[in-house]
Amino acid sequence: MLLVMKNKTMFFSHSLLNISRNVALFCSLLFYFGQMANAQPVTLDPTFGENGIATIPKMQIEFLDFDKSGNIIAVGTSMGTIHEWPLTIVKTNADGIIDLSFGTDGVVKVLEYRIGFPLGLKITNENKILIYGNFYDDPQNQKKILMQFNEDGSVDESFGEHGKIILHLAMGYVANLENDDFMLIGSPTRAISKYNYRGEMDENFGEHGTVTLTDSTTYAIYVHCIKILRDGSIIVAGIDILNRDDTELICIKLDPTGNLITGFANNGVWKMNVMVDPFPDFVEVLRDVVEESNGDLVFVGKAWGGFICSLNSDGILNQDFGTDGFFYYGAPSAYAQQILQNGNKYIIGGDHENIVSVNQDGTLDNFFNNTGSFVCDGGYRFWDWKLQGTNKLILGGNSIARLSIPHNSITSYQKPDDTFIVFPNPAKDYLYFNAERSFEVIDVLGKTVLKSERAMQSINVSHLKAGIYFIKFENRQVRKFVKE
Numbered sequence: 001m002l003l004v005m006k007n008k009t010m011f012f013s014h015s016l017l018n019i020s021r022n023v024a025l026f027c028s029l030l031f032y033f034g035q036m037a038n039a040q041p042v043t044l045d046p047t048f049g050e051n052g053i054a055t056i057p058k059m060q061i062e063f064l065d066f067d068k069s070g071n072i073i074a075v076g077t078s079m080g081t082i083h084e085w086p087l088t089i090v091k092t093n094a095d096g097i098i099d100l101s102f103g104t105d106g107v108v109k110v111l112e113y114r115i116g117f118p119l120g121l122k123i124t125n126e127n128k129i130l131i132y133g134n135f136y137d138d139p140q141n142q143k144k145i146l147m148q149f150n151e152d153g154s155v156d157e158s159f160g161e162h163g164k165i166i167l168h169l170a171m172g173y174v175a176n177l178e179n180d181d182f183m184l185i186g187s188p189t190r191a192i193s194k195y196n197y198r199g200e201m202d203e204n205f206g207e208h209g210t211v212t213l214t215d216s217t218t219y220a221i222y223v224h225c226i227k228i229l230r231d232g233s234i235i236v237a238g239i240d241i242l243n244r245d246d247t248e249l250i251c252i253k254l255d256p257t258g259n260l261i262t263g264f265a266n267n268g269v270w271k272m273n274v275m276v277d278p279f280p281d282f283v284e285v286l287r288d289v290v291e292e293s294n295g296d297l298v299f300v301g302k303a304w305g306g307f308i309c310s311l312n313s314d315g316i317l318n319q320d321f322g323t324d325g326f327f328y329y330g331a332p333s334a335y336a337q338q339i340l341q342n343g344n345k346y347i348i349g350g351d352h353e354n355i356v357s358v359n360q361d362g363t364l365d366n367f368f369n370n371t372g373s374f375v376c377d378g379g380y381r382f383w384d385w386k387l388q389g390t391n392k393l394i395l396g397g398n399s400i401a402r403l404s405i406p407h408n409s410i411t412s413y414q415k416p417d418d419t420f421i422v423f424p425n426p427a428k429d430y431l432y433f434n435a436e437r438s439f440e441v442i443d444v445l446g447k448t449v450l451k452s453e454r455a456m457q458s459i460n461v462s463h464l465k466a467g468i469y470f471i472k473f474e475n476r477q478v479r480k481f482v483k484e
Contacts, residue, residue, distance in 0.1 A: 040406040042355070042369040045392060048402035049096030056090050056107075061396035063121035063384050066436060067151070068458040070094040073129055074396050075118045076383075078109060087116025087133060089153065094388070094454055096400060103153030110147070113137060120175035120183070127151050128159070130197070132175050132183065144169045144185075146199060165199035176226040184234065186223030190214045192236055194258070206258035213252070214242070219269050221250055224301075227289045232256040235297065237286040240271055248273040249284050249301065253315065265315025272317070274303045274326070290341040298346060302335030304328055306350045308358050322362025329356055329364070329373070340387060347405075352381040352397065368406060376401075389438055389455040390474060422471060426482035429462040437473040444468050 044052030054072075061076040072092045077085040087110040091102035098106035110116050113135040120132035129149040136142055144167040148159035155163035167185075172193070174186035182202060186192045190213045194205035201209030213236060214220035224238035237251035249272045253264035260268030275284045284303035291297060295313030300306070307328045310321035317325040330350065338349040344360040345368075353376045357368030364372040376382065382397035393403040421434040433439075436457045441450035444467065450459060455474075464483045472478050 040367065040370070042374040042406075043404050045402040045404045047095060048392075049092070049400065052401055052403075054092050054096035054098065054400040056399050059088050059090065060398060061090075061383060061400065062118050064386060064394060064396035064400070065121055065123050066094075066386065066388070066455075066457065067091075067123050067129075068127045068432065070436070070454060070456040071099065072096070072394060072400060073121070073123060074400055075121050075129075075131055076396070077115075077117055083114055083138075085115045085117070086111050086113065087118060087131070087135070087147075089129065089131075089149065090400075091153065092400065094456075096402060101152060108149065108153040110135075113143075119173060120177045122177040122183075124148075125180060128156055129153075130177070132177065132185075134173075144172055146197065160199065167195065167199050169193065174223045174226055176228060178228050184226050184228070186213075186226050186236065188222050190220050190222070190241075192223065192226065192234075192254075192258075204257060211254065211258040218242070219250060219252070219271060221252065224285055224287050225251075225289055225299075227291065229291050229295075233261060234258075235289055237289060237299065239283065239285045246273065247284060249286050249303065251286055251289075251297075251299070251311075251315075263314065265311075270311060270315045270317075285335075287335070287337045288339045290339050290346070292341070298339065298341075300336035300339045300348050300350075305330040305334040306336040306348065306354075306356070308336065308339070308346060308348055308362065310362065320361070325362075327358055327362040327364070330354065338385065340385070342387075347393070349382065349385055352383060355393075355403075374403070387455075389453065422479045422481055426484045427461055428484045429460065430458050431461050431471075431481060432458045439474070440472045442470045442472060444470075 046052055058079045059076050060079060061074045064072060064074040067073055071094060074090045076088055078088045079085060089103065089108040091099040091106055093099060100106050115136040116133055118131050118133040122130040124130055131147045133145060134142060135145050146160065146165040146167065148156040148163055150156050157163055169185065171187040171189050172185040173188060176184045182194055182196050184192055184194055191210050192213060193210045194202040196202065203209055205211065213223065219240050220242040221236060222239040222241045223236060227235040229235060233256065234254040235251055236254065240248040240250035250270065252269050253261045255261055262268050286299045286301040289297055289299045296318065297311045298308065300308050305328050307326050309326045310318035312318055319325055334351055336348045336350040340347045345365055346358045348356045348358060350356065355374045357365035357372055359365050366372050380397060380401065382395035384396045386394050388394050391405055393405050395401045395403065423432055436455040438453050438455050440448055443449050449464060461483055466483050468480060468482055470478055470480050
């Protein structure tokens with residue numbers, strides 16, 4: 001599949017949006033904008049896949065992540081007939097080359113169920129592929145299932161019963177699998193549940209494993225987003241549907257056992273009505289959130305178009321951000337569904353094709369792609385994305401694409417030094433990190449013996465001589481380890 005990526009912005013006039021796709025004009029625009037001293041373009045990375053694209057025929061990718069070796073794991077559905085959309089997994093290396101040793105020629109299809117729709121993906125500490133999804137024997141028989149696969153794509157027979165665990169859960173369309181010990185599942189029926197990875201509910205969470213997300217008088221949450229904060233507390237966000245004729249933005253904060261943290265916002269609940277008559281048919285919703293290093297929360301969503309807004313750690317709207325706490329972009333029909341934290345900037349993904357960069361103060365980042373935004377053209381759409389290192393963005397949609405983005409505007413959030421770990425130490429064959437990093441390994445004489453500009457979560461040190469080494473990471477953190 002050939003993608004044509006072009007520079008255009010939602011903030012230009014309607015006439016510019018309809019500009020000809022003439023290749024010569026496109027190239028001349030790139031050259032002109034490329035001369036701007038304080039701006040840099042976003043482009044397809046030609047070193048990835050084939051001219052920036054790893055084509056996966058007839059597949060819609062819903063989630064992607066990196067395994068411990070930096071390979072890309074993409075999960076979605078194969079597009080067949082209306083009643084045949086099997087769960088599908090694809091593995092490529094870090095540069096978009098399909099791993100033919102994985103499954104069958106790089107692809108695994110779960111044909112046991114006619115429809116398999118993933119709702120969550122996790123690469124475990126053992127480098128297994130864990131998927132939570134919605135599966136159908138037929139259109140009327142739905143099951144919520146955890147499935148686990150080995151690194152080569154085979155079913156992990158040690159997990160559950162022949163690699164799967166069926167959850168006794170009627171509804172559950174929003175999942176958070178970030179924690180290694182448990183997962184949180186949100187339901188449009190105004191509830192959130194906590195399970196371990198054996199499929200058992202945590203009876204100490206809420207009432208027998210479930211927290212009801214309404215008090216029946218002041219709020220009722222239709223869940224779109226669940227976020228586990230660094231202190232273990234939980235943000236649940238989406239739409240307040242208590243008054244269905246006049247919905248509101250809403251988020252609540254729970255402690256690890258599911259109780260409202262009353263010191264947050266108004267007794268644990270933040271609500272705001274930003275859309276009132278005469279626009280009753282427009283939906284206002286919070287879709288995703290990141291936590292700043294100081295505990296502030298930055299949300300994206302939809303209302304009057306896509307928006308980004310900021311709350312401080314106590315749940316008070318940050319009036320210094322954007323205009324009265326909000327930065328809006330795009331047409332009224334536009335929306336934002338994802339956010340990535342990029343140092344002191346944010347990248348927003350909207351409408352499954354638009355990418356917008358915003359400064360920390362809630363203003364448009366014109367350094368990004370010369371205009372602050374980038375649009376995937378040629379029919380390409382993405383449903384998930386991940387930063388790869390400091391200047392690459394992986395998109396998963398009707399294929400896998402990699403964009404080159406301005407490196408000095410993109411830095412992933414770095415955890416404090418005391419939480420960054422290398423293990424095992426001493427190491428014999430492999431050294432692992434608890435987060436992806438680019439790195440440089442230096443011996444005691446100051447000589448670089450290993451180096452990677454690509455973010456990885458493990459390295460092969462088996463060929464190194466026994467002794468003491470230092471590993472320096474992209475943010476200048478340094479760790480010492482012993483090679484056995």
